[in-house]
Amino acid sequence: MLLSCQKQTSINKKDIYNKLKVEKLITIADSLFESNKFDSAFYYYNEAIFNCSPVKDAESYISTLNRMAIIQQTHGDYAGSEATITKALPYAKYVKNQLHTWNLYVTLSVNYLDTYDYKNAILYNEKALQLNTKNWRKLAAKNNIGVVLIQEKKYYEALTIFLPLETKEEIIKDKEIHASLLDNIGFCYFKIDDYKKGLDYMNRALEIRQSVNNPFGLAKSYMHLAQFYEKRDLSLSKKYILLSYTEYSKIKHVDGRLSALKMIIKNSSNQELKDYSNIYVTLSDSIEEVRQKAKNQFAKIRYDSKREKEENLKLKNHKAENELKLEIQKNRNIISYIIIVLSLCLILILYYYLTSKANREKIEAAYNSETRISKKLHDELANDIYHTIAFAENKNLSLLENKEQLLNNLDTIYSRTRDISRENCTICTDGNYVLSLKEMISGFNTPNINILINGLDTISWDEIGKAKKTAIYRSLQELLVNMKKHSEASLVAIIFKETNKDITISYTDNGKGIDTTKMVLKNGLHNIENRILAIKGKINIESDFGKGFKVYIKFPL
Template sequence: MIPKRIYKYHYIISFFVLFLSCQKNQNSIVKKPKNNTEVEKLIAAAEFFTYKNVDSAFYYYNKAKLICNPSQNIENYVTVLNKMADLQLVLGDYAGSETTITEAIPYLKGIKNPVHLWNTYTTLGSTYLFMGDLNNAFLFYNKALALETNEQKKLVAKNNIATVLRQQKKYDEALQIFYTLSNKKEVIKNPLYLATTLDNIGICYLKTKNPEALQYLNQGLKIRKEINDNLGTGNSYLHVAEYYDKAKNPEMARKNAIESYKMLTKLHNVDNRLMALKLIIKNSSRDDLKKYSVLYVNLSDSIFEVRQKAKNQFARIKYDSKKEKEENLKLKTHKAENELKLERQKNRNVISYVVIALTLCLVLILYFYLTSKANREKIEAAYNSETRISKKLHDELANDIYHTMAFAENKNLALAENRDQLLNNLDAIYSRTRDISKENSIIITNENYIVSLKEMISGFSTSKINLILNGLDTIPWHQIDRNKKITVYRVLQELLVNMRKYSEATLVGITFKKTDKNIVINYTDNGKGIDTDKMIIKNGLHNVESRITKIKGKVNLTSSVNQGFKVSFKFPL
């Protein structure tokens, strides 16, 4: 239980903060949306408990915050945050108050009523003042002063700014504001405000060691006693005691400090009671010194315990409310999910059928596409093969036959040497015909592949050309892909054809070797070779490179003029 007057007062901020709290309670509920009845009821319940049970008040404000939608009712949302921050501020939970009130900052742009902005800025200023962050306190009090509000709120803002200046030890600037306030008719007509202003002037003089301090402090004390402002009177006694303490008058300092302590004890004002006890202890001796020292220690421990308990309670209320809200959201979500399950189940079969139908269509389209593509490739390959055979027949075989026929017509075949030449020409035509036939014959890739490969290679052996094979039987041909077998066959065939046409080689060596992951084949002949720097790869050599690349292999060619010809190629197993 916190008395109403105690709840709205703190020593650091003057009595104008009391006026601030009253105005916030009045103005923050002037306008309430009709479509937010539940939030209004919770705010009303919180205000009912404000001066009876702070925990209950905070609970209802927090509950209102959780169900209030800031996008629909921004003013109520900001008001609730202000109220919660005020409760935390009064009970000493300054860090919690700052956390709560800063939640309102993102929504201030949507506030049209300056009263709500004024309340938020003032609460922020007070929070930072209690935390010792005087620069931020000064900033937000000035923001409150800049708003278009009534004269009373401007007076409160000015008083708060002067209080910050006093805390910053800028006493001359603070005095200018307090003097200005003391001459305002709104202050002069209200004894409570006037007494507070005079007391503030006296405090500034006290800090600057001005002897006029006692006059102003006593004037404020007199007015407060006349109007029975017990809290203000207790504080005035404390300020007078501070004056006598600085004036080295321990008796008067102790006397006024004891009066302050008695009055503040009745009102349960713990902060200023501690300050009064400090002055009593400082100006006491012997038994009184021990008595009041024990009171000071016990009161300090009690304050810490109460404030820590309040902080924990506020945190627990927030946590419990958040947990409850999350549980409600989970229940609502679970219900919504259950409602959607049936609908999803209904749609699932339809979607499945559509997906299956689309998949079948795509499979059919892909099948016909691949089949058509394969047919086109077969036709294209047959056409290319026929074209190549036709070209060879025309360019090579036809020319040889023509020259042979011309030789037979123009030479005397009765001569032995002419007959031998004719036979040699006919033998060459036969060999060329056989080569063309082999190049386009079907390649066996089954278990008889090695035999077929040996026959093809041995077919290039003549009385002038010796062929040497090494390692052919060590290769696991049954593990090698069909396309790779065909490629090896065609590449070696291409190399041997080129050898017989151009190289004039007498010795050819072909070596087969298997490594961990690759098959390596080396071809070497002792022909006349070529100049690799000037060579333009085309025809046969181009075919070799192209074929090996298609099976992800690599080719390495080494040759020079009159130094033979060597090709090494490998491909993955």
Template sequence: MVSKRIQFYFRIIFIFLLFFACQKKKDFGEKITNNKVKIEKTINAADLHYKNKQLDSAFYLYNKARANCNLKQDAEDYVRCMYYMAEIQQSHADFIGSTKTALETIPLLYQLNNSEYVWSIYSVLGRNYYYTYDYPKAIYYYSKAFTIKTDRLSKLEAQNNIAVIYLKQKKFKEALQIFLQINKEEILQQKPKHYAKILDYIGYCYYELQDPKALLFYQMSIKLKSKVKDVDGLGRTYYNLAEYYQKKKATLSMMYAKLSYENYTLSDNTDERLNALNFIIKNSNSAIESKERALIYIKLVDSIYEARQKAKNQFAKIKYDTKREKDENLLLKTQKIKNELQLEKQGSRNIISYVIIILASLLIVFLYFYLTARTNRQKFEATYQSETRISKKLHDELANDVYHTLAFVENRNLSVEENRNHLLQKLEDIYSRTRDISQENNSVLNNQNYIVSLKELISGFNTSDTNLLINGLDEILWNTINENKKASVYRSIQELLVNMKKHSEATLVVITFKESHNNLILNYSDNGKGIDMTKMVLKNGLHNLENRIHSLHGEIDIYSDFGKGFKVLIKLPL
């Protein structure tokens, strides 16, 4: 029986722990999913702004999404956001800021499965170093981009970028070799805009190498760019032609320079527009035109500087505000994590407490059955020994004395005073012996087992029909109360419970013990049928109860009404 109950409790523990672990896993999974959805939604909104060239809004949203990324779980989203932020900073000529943004992703690139973002980060770094004239580093990152496993067009772009750096380093032969190799790629020839750009670079290399084939490639490039309406590309080719005719035909050179300026203006390419304007100012034969163009140049430079400075400050502020907000959020998250850890610890402690309680319950059940069986066995043995001892005493002492007394009565004349006195003495001895045996058997009222005896007395009246409650019994210092008062309390409770059992028909009995102002207060109440106080006559039990309390200088008050239960208040001085 006990074994089955223990198995049942262990099953409950196992089910509870399994449910708790599953609930934690579910909560954690839901938290990750919700954060992932939030990041993707923000990135999609940023992509839309980027596509519509609303770069300020796009930068803000990419930065917001980045701040919500977990570097272990959302590395790809983080790198994607940082790449576009670096691109936007680069488009505003904030090359240092763009480089710093891109470099932050380097430790995460090895985690990515998508090589496209790795290639993009290396490319944006290559362009930043190119624009800041750090050509060795530019070549380094373009070379890394070239080694990435990606599509053929991306590899050709990396090669193209390396060749462009060679142009800046005046390594025209090396650059030309790369451009001619790229020019043979069929995939590139299918993209007119990109192919025209390569033709333009080949023409420039031939121009620098003083090869007349330069003009042919420029013309082929213009034809393709005009066909696809590549306004910005036309600006580049026209500028190259202006340089080409600069020493040969000044008028034609100026015409191409102005065409370059116009196309760069249409494409909103500010930097190249300034280069074309600068070329016109330097080569113009008209002082008035040069002055007008110079004023435009100065105004344009100032506006560009102001706009780019504002953009740099704005991007820096966005990143700073986000960092500050992230730091603040981090503090809040740290506090939240501490609270969650505290709750988890509390939860763990609760689980341990539940396990301990259940194990303790199992132990209590086992001890209950064991101790109950042992107590019953000890009671049976004690009862048997007590009955045997009392029987022996009654036989050895009282029976013999009674026999001798009967014999004395039969053989003596009781009219003689001496015989009467002897008979009375014999009877007194028999009474004394009977009282000694009785007191010996009732010693339980006067020893350290008093509380146990009192509880056993009360529990004997606690049946399926009568519910009996005790309050304050264990709070009384019984070892400080003298034996007569403890015996009186015991007999008083016994009288009240016997009276309740015989007459009241109560279903609920409450007995309360309390010490107050050096008095022991016993409060008894039941919900029985009660009695009419005006017609109440104390019978033997209650009369003895009153006499017993008054003999100890105590007080007793009885309250009752017909149908409203029975109450007794006893006060004994300590």
């Protein structure tokens, strides 16, 4: 938010050019302006301009034109606002109190910012900074330059402007300005990927704005927080953008509501997407109509005044100029509608693409799972059953030792069947995940194998997604299956540890180990590596013959 404080200086001295009449008109206009009756205020300001001498009373002339330009700016008539304010520029040299010139430059900078002319927006703030005014106005001009740099996405340069202002007493005393500054700093840090600082500053700004209870400030804070969480926590992002929309709605800030609706539409689907899109289109049409009527009203006021004081030729030129502005605005409206329609089409295409992709991945995963199970059944279970049948056909089962051998073979078949079932069962990822994981690990305990678990209950499993839980469950299961089949280990230790941003899992056994220099990741170890990489994790394997087997897994929260 640009900081702009427009103050009116009263005229106390009389002059020969009807100064009293000008004073009276400005007083009436100021009262109407403060009451938000802008059309009537514009009329009286316009009357004052026609009775005011721009040279003899430059301060009144400049401040009046400045108020008129602000009214036009408020109603979205940036071209008309610029045309009005530039009339005051030649007479700035006649004012003694540079406050009026400062107001003039700041209004121009706001106008250029709103029309994306960032070069001139910075230029006029730098001009305002060079004026002999109070220190807080210089700080305001610096802040405005920082805001323009944010719009240009020059976040590092903006921080060099904002950070020195953070400790200024004039800034800290004004809670609204202080909160705006902190929010801008936080937004810059967020944009340069310093998320911790960004979130800290934005939260501090939000606390101040909540204490002040300024809807506009709150809406800005909620908007920035929604953008911050958009790629981290979509539900939280949506909560903040809805809050922003609510606060903008309280003060009927149309541009803010439209910005909030754009973000809501971007992150909505189905009926919700349709509902908010309808609100956006309705609101956009409504504000364009209101602004157009306001522009026409202000143009009419000027037209009526000039009709009494200027020649018919000048009136015709003014009318042609207004028609051109209306045509430009009409073209802008058409372009806006086209952009909205294209955006909606793009969202729908993206939605269908992602849905189709997810379905294809599910089918492929199911096929791979079926293939893997089929291979295990053929390679492991079928061979065991064949050998057992052959044994039963060719051996005398009346002998005790043959019976025991048959029972052992059947027990082996049962164990393999149970292992295959356990490896492909549905994994519980809800509140019972820890218990399910413990039961799976404990299932590998035997009289000859002792498994130790440490730190499992200290992990914040509720904050970890289902995909990550599934990957960890399957990875540990693969490690334990490999241990049982190949390592001849008697002791296994699994240690869980949580840091600020990561989870680490350390697996160690005292088995016979493998030569890592000749190791090729196949089957189980290959599956483990793929699963860990899929959740953006890292895996490191350490082993040697006769020195056991160690695996270190690390993945982000």
